[in-house]
Amino acid sequence: MKRETMMSNNGDNGASKDVLTEILSRLPVKSLLRFRCVCHYWYALIKTSSFITKHHHKNNIRLLVQHYESDYRYAIGILTDENLGSTAPLYYNLDEHGIEINPDSVIGPINGIYCLYDRNEHSMCLWNPAIREFRPISLPRLNLPSYISDPTSNFGFGVDPMTNNYKLIWLRQFWDDNLDGPYDLQTVLVYNLCTNSWRLFEIPRDQSRIVRNSLGNSTYMNGVYYWLVEDYYNDYCILSFDLTNENFYDLPTLSEIPKSKFGELALYDNSIAIILFHPNEIENYIEIWAMKEEGFWTKQLTMGPILDVLVPIGFWDNDRQLLIRTNSGRMILYNINTLESRDLGYYGLESALQVYRFKESLFSLKEGDNSFSMVQA
Structure with a gap:
């Protein structure tokens, strides 16, 4: 009981609540689950929705x-x-x-x-x-x-x-x-x-609409879910679903997508993006197009040549590293700044x-x- 009182007073008076919240929000979940037992104040703080949101954004x-x-x-x-x-x-x-x-x-x-x-x-x-x-x-x-x-x-x-x-x-x-x-x-x-x-x-x-690919060819942002789809005329479009009003909408996609290329939906620079590449060429050049305004697409960058690419998946680490699945069944990270690749140590079939x-x-x-x-x- 003495230890609980000391920790509780420390949380309330010894340090400001804002500082304590900031420190705890940077800790891993495993530690926070243990720290809920420190005192009633810490338990209540870690359970609040505001702390849960802050912690999720920080880690x-x-x-x-x-x-x-x-x-x-x-x-x-x-x-x-x-x-x-x-x-x-x-x-x-x-x-x-x-x-x-x-x-x-x-x-x-x-x-x-x-x-x-x-x-x-x-x-x-x-x-x-x-x-x-x-x-x-x-x-x-x-x-x-x-x-x-x-x-x-x-x-x-x-x-x-x-x-x-x-x-x-x-x-x-x-x-x-x-x-x-x-x-x-x-x-x-x-x-x-x-x-x-x-x-x-x-x-x-x-x-x-026919959803072309259920394994990764879709993404979510700001209350709307997006799928890259084909219609019965084999034309590309983006099918979106608004989670508030629960309605579907079509968005125009890139007119630059020829049938020789493949498009993968992703998030890039806080925007909906399409990753384009030539899947049948030995040296693959990858293009990133982002929709900064609804219906308007802008090319953000071109990468390559990159060897042994089956399909790019999306970005990790503040859009600096591109996840790529290779023809040999490996998963690699490709740094768009240093042009270096890193094997993640996983192998498997494409699907x-x-x-x-x-x-x-x-x-x-x-x-x-x-x-x-x-x-x-």
Whole structure:
């Protein structure tokens, strides 16, 4: 009791609250979870939403790597500045976290929160790796004819800036086995974390877009989620979803994208960007185009030649280093200033080797109502 009183007084009187908050906000989550036991004042401070937000903005960006293992399971590793390129990166055992799914899709992160989806088991959960919390999501069952086969799923994940509520967008495309073609309806489901409920949209096929690539070819910024898509005329556009009003919008993409190039959506210099490159050339030149104003694209830089590029993924470390997946199945960091590359020590198939940048978060997934409901739009 004496120790608790001393630490409490130190937090209240010995140092200003602002200084204490600033110091604690720079510490890793692992330390903060221990420091909650120091005294009641520290516990209450670390639990406040303002501190959680401040801490998330202060801590360093890390990398989460998902790749396929030989035993038909996906491994998830965490890379920091200290273990980049290490032969023994830090792995997260999902079973030890109580997550009984083998995620083939990882969506996010948003404020350090991921959504994991296991298509084979048709199961989904939200996961905070920093504090080892997860929250199962009950999935809706759709009444579909027996001749409709398993869907192709594409996802989006973000925050409604008006309510600070987390939302998940699930685009589901089905196949009509009788017609041997796409099913007439594309289903869009929106999950609301606050109400723990799904909202259902059904979009006629002639009004929908085909999402080209569910593995990384999408991004989120400021309450809007973006996908690079093709329409039925094989033209590129950007499909966006506003998480506040829950409406879809089309944005014009680069007219400079010929069919010989490939475009990947990313974030660059606080803007939506498209990374362009020639996938069939030995020496690949990569271009970065950013949308500083809606519908207007400006070339930011050209890099190259860069050898052994399969696909660029996105930027890490204040847009100075580009993540690249190589033809030989490696994952490398390419510094756009020094032109040096760094092997991350991961190998895998193209569709099973994914990298996500994230920051640790104290956001708890155990809050909120556990009831489940279905709302028809």
